[in-house]
Amino acid sequence: xxxxxxxxxxxxxxxxxxxxxxxxxxxxxxxxxxxxxxxxxxxxxxxxxxxxxxxxxxxxxxxxxxxxxxxxxxxxxxxxxxxxxxxxxxxxxxxxxxxxxxxxxxxxxxxx
Amino acid sequence: xxxxxxxxxxxxxxxxxxxxxxxxxxxxxxxxxxxxxxxxxxxxxxxxxxxxxxxxxxxxxxxxxxxxxxxxxxxxxxxxxxxxxxxxxxxxxxxxxxxxxxxxxxxxxxxxxxxxxxxxxxxxxxxxxxxxxxxxxxxxxxxxxxxxxxxxxxxxxxxxxxxxxxxxxxxxxxxxxxxxxxxxxxxxxxxxxxxxxxxxxxxxxxxxxxxxxxxxxxxxxxxxxxxxxxxxxxxxxxxxxxxxxxxxxxxxxxxxxxxxxxxxxxxxxxxxxxxxxxxxxxxxxxxxxxxxxxxxxxxxxxxxxxxxxxxxxxxxxxxxxxxxxxxxxxxxxxxxxxxx
Numbered sequence: 264x265x266x267x268x269x270x271x272x273x274x275x276x277x278x279x280x281x282x283x284x285x286x287x288x289x290x291x292x293x294x295x296x297x298x299x300x301x302x303x304x305x306x307x308x309x310x311x312x313x314x315x316x317x318x319x320x321x322x323x324x325x326x327x328x329x330x331x332x333x334x335x336x337x338x339x340x341x342x343x344x345x346x347x348x349x350x351x352x353x354x355x356x357x358x359x360x361x362x363x364x365x366x367x368x369x370x371x372x373x374x375x
Numbered sequence: 376x377x378x379x380x381x382x383x384x385x386x387x388x389x390x391x392x393x394x395x396x397x398x399x400x401x402x403x404x405x406x407x408x409x410x411x412x413x414x415x416x417x418x419x420x421x422x423x424x425x426x427x428x429x430x431x432x433x434x435x436x437x438x439x440x441x442x443x444x445x446x447x448x449x450x451x452x453x454x455x456x457x458x459x460x461x462x463x464x465x466x467x468x469x470x471x472x473x474x475x476x477x478x479x480x481x482x483x484x485x486x487x488x489x490x491x492x493x494x495x496x497x498x499x500x501x502x503x504x505x506x507x508x509x510x511x512x513x514x515x516x517x518x519x520x521x522x523x524x525x526x527x528x529x530x531x532x533x534x535x536x537x538x539x540x541x542x543x544x545x546x547x548x549x550x551x552x553x554x555x556x557x558x559x560x561x562x563x564x565x566x567x568x569x570x571x572x573x574x575x576x577x578x579x580x581x582x583x584x585x586x587x588x589x590x591x592x593x594x595x596x597x598x599x600x601x602x603x604x605x606x607x608x609x610x611x612x613x614x615x616x617x618x619x620x621x622x623x624x625x626x627x628x629x630x631x632x633x634x635x636x637x638x639x640x641x642x643x644x645x646x647x648x649x650x651x652x653x654x655x656x657x658x659x660x661x662x663x664x665x666x667x668x669x670x671x672x673x674x675x676x677x678x679x680x681x682x683x684x685x686x687x688x689x690x691x692x693x694x695x696x697x698x699x700x701x702x703x704x705x706x707x708x709x710x711x712x713x714x715x
Contacts (some may be wrong), residue, residue: 294411309429311438312412316404317446324450332403341411344403 273308277318279306279361282327282328282354292320292341319344327353381408383440390444390641392580393451394503401447401492404623407435411601449640454505457633461506465513466474466590466630473622479610485561488514492565495572503575505637508586515587516594518565522610523598525558549701581691582642585649585684589633592679593625593656607701631657646684653680 284299285291291299297315298310311347320329327350334340384402389399413426414431437443454462477483491514498507532555533675568589576583600618608614632652637643657676662668 290405292411294408312408312436312441313405313438313440313443314399314446315410316443319452320401320447321450324455339407341407342400360652 276323276361278327281315281318281322282346282350283358285328285344286351286354286363290343290345292343294341296344301320323349338353377427378433379427379431379613380406383409383434383437386440386442387447390441392448392582394579396502397451398579405437405443408437410645412436440524450641452505452637452645453640454637456638457707458506459638460505461502461504462509462637463630464480465509465657466626466633467519469513470623470626470630473512473619473626476619488517488561488565491517492568494569497566499575503583504573505583508583508637509589509633511569512701514565514586516590518562518569519591520594521558521600522594524602527559529555553678575690577687577695581687581695582645582649584687584690585646586633586636588683588687589649589652590629590656592653592683593629593660596657596660597622599697618664621660624663625656625660628659629653632656650684653683 280300281296282289284296284303288295288299291317294312296319297312319328319330323330327347328344329347330342330344332340333343384406387405388398388402391401409430413429416424416429416432434440464698466611468490472483472487485651490511494507494510495514496616498504498511506707532551535551536555573584573587576587601615606616607616632648632655636648636652637647654676657679658668658673661672661676
């Protein structure tokens with residue numbers, strides 16, 4: 264019950280988190296994103312790593328991310344993702360909605 | 376190469392059902408993720424942990440390969456709204472041809488077929504998009520129907536030429552030869568292009584071929600009705616114009632359900648929508664034609680719809696399904712090359 268509630272919350276906000284992190288990290292790849300989410304959430308968000316890739320592909324197909332295969336010196340070739348202009352617009356809009364939502368929830372719980 | 380990684384990639388691959396270019400990109404990305412996980416764990420875990428154990432842990436933390444493949448299929452097989460609109464266009468085009476009674480005029484019909492052949496050919500050369508299924512499908516259905524309609528005059532012309540050459544009778548004329556060859560070239564060229572298109576599709580999956588074949592039963596039913604009733608009513612009679620009117624609605628229904636089948640990303644729903652599209656358009660055609668539907672007719676409609684789903688399924692599973700990773704080695708990392 265607790266786990267499914269947490270999964271629902273995560274599922275509803277995966278796109279927002281991915282767009283936010285990729286915008287901050289400028290150019291990054293799937294594995295790095297997963298580790299960054301775990302690090303920033305102090306291990307709270309631990310999900311099946313493989314589900315991140317379909318989410319990244321969805322954002323790319325919707326034109327919010329741009330994916331490119333690149334090989335950096337001394338490293339293996341990886342698919343790097345960066346945010347597009349459209350992606351940034353969507354991120355700002357979603358962030359605004361998220362702030363309004365969390366403020367409203369805070370008001371209900373009386374800790375605003 | 377490690378057996379766990381190999382099996383994991385094979386399992387993802389067997390459930391992807393996408394074109395080979397997209398499949399390669401996905402598998403390569405998953406592989407690099409596994410490599411990253413193993414490399415990082417090698418740095419943190421004591422050296423007595425073997426590579427095989429690290430590889431097993433990496434595949435486990437990536438999750439169920441079938442689930443990843445299903446999610447990837449959902450994302451990559453689902454058409455955007457622009458693709459859905461493009462997919463619907465040839466149905467509108469054919470609907471207009473019938474609505475304005477232009478299908479028996481040479482120029483509009485030829486332009487329509489040429490346009491569809493060009494799009495289908497471009498798909499073979501530059502990569503097939505979801506929206507192209509209907510263009511190839513209506514080219515296939517249309518050409519097959521018109522080949523059926525002109526079969527008698529074609530055989531008649533062949534007979535005349537045969538007699539003039541072998542019987543010494545003076546029937547042969549150059550215009551009649553052109554009149555015979557031109558449709559034959561158009562039919563053969565069109566069917567060849569669609570066959571190449573279908574073969575390309577079957578390299579990845581069978582559902583797209585079902586989508587391509589969707590309009591075929593409809594065209595055949597229409598050609599059969601026209602062939603049997605035109606001599607009775609007359610080509611330009613009100614009854615024949617009425618059949619054109621029915622076809623407009625039938626194309627709209629078939630086109631809508633066909634477009635819906637590429638808009639969804641769940642395989643079962645895709646198949647169901649394709650089946651319903653064929654059945655509903657045939658049902659509508661027969662119902663509006665004579666207003667009589669008995670159990671026998673319904674059974675024929677059901678079996679025709681089922682055949683369009685089953686034939687590509689059987690073709691793919693018996694002749695085209697790949698169980699091994701047969702990707703172009705040059706595009707994959709060195710370790711993956713060694714694996715295959």
